[in-house]
Amino acid sequence: MSGKMKNVVLWLVAVVLTVSLVIYQRATGPTYPVRGKVEINGEIVKYKLIRSFMGEKDAPIEIEVLNSDITGEIRFKRYKSHDEWSTKPMTMLDGKLVTTLPNQPPAGKITYFVQLFYKGQAYPLNSDPVIIRYTGNVPLFILAPHxxxxxLSLLFGMRVGLELFFRNKETLYFTGIVVITLFLGGLVLGPIVQKYxxxxxxxxxxxxxxxxxxxTIGSFILWVIAWFMLRKNKENKVWPIIALLGMMAVYLIPHSALGSEIDYTKIENQPVEQNLNN
Incomplete structure (x- = not known):
């Protein structure tokens, strides 16, 4: 295989590994919707219970059903609070059972259960509570470059690992790009996204x-060390491997795990707002 062809193959492998790791992290994170299905009177009802909501409006909960005789309700309270459980009925609208969960301040959370009913029989959609976290609006011009x-930082990180073992010509260059993109995305734009x-x-x-x-800061430090070590010795493989393994470990940890949240038990005991008209 020619050098040019090998480079193309390595980039393709790096892209596949990067996309796979990103998808895995998102799919296993605490903000990924809870999906499932339940059979009611011969109808398969599919549902998606959201676990993250951005904005200042109430969070919509929608379940598509064909049978208008199916009803539903949602039971909820603020997460980490002394609130009593509140219950709201779901309303049939355009072939969907709909309701809303009251908006919370950024990092506020609500825990909730949804169940459907048909001819007096209950069909719980979730046996474990679903926890939804609210966030403020993040402008696209900030979120997109982040x-x-x-x-890019993950892509070039993967490329560093492949470069070490199959070419070892541009390891320092690729490592430098990882440092720059991780700094811009994680340490410059990341805090701005978090502020919003x-x-x-x-x-x-x-x-x-x-x-x-x-x-993020841990991974950045490892890559900075790797870059300095490669400047001293371009044949160094230990620190680039350590940095890559650290980055992969970061992405194997579910996104938003142990993220920001409000503990309502430590602030004034203001009950969750209810809007039973929705």
């Missing part, structure tokens, strides 16, 4: 326990 640079979403620039160590912040 995602872009984070994706949760009204705080940084909630990792030493100010909090946000795992996203902590793993």
């Amino acid at each position: 995602i872009f640079f984070m994706f 979403a949760f009204d705080a620039y940084w909630t990792g160590w030493p100010f909090g326990h946000d795992l996203t912040d902590n793993k």
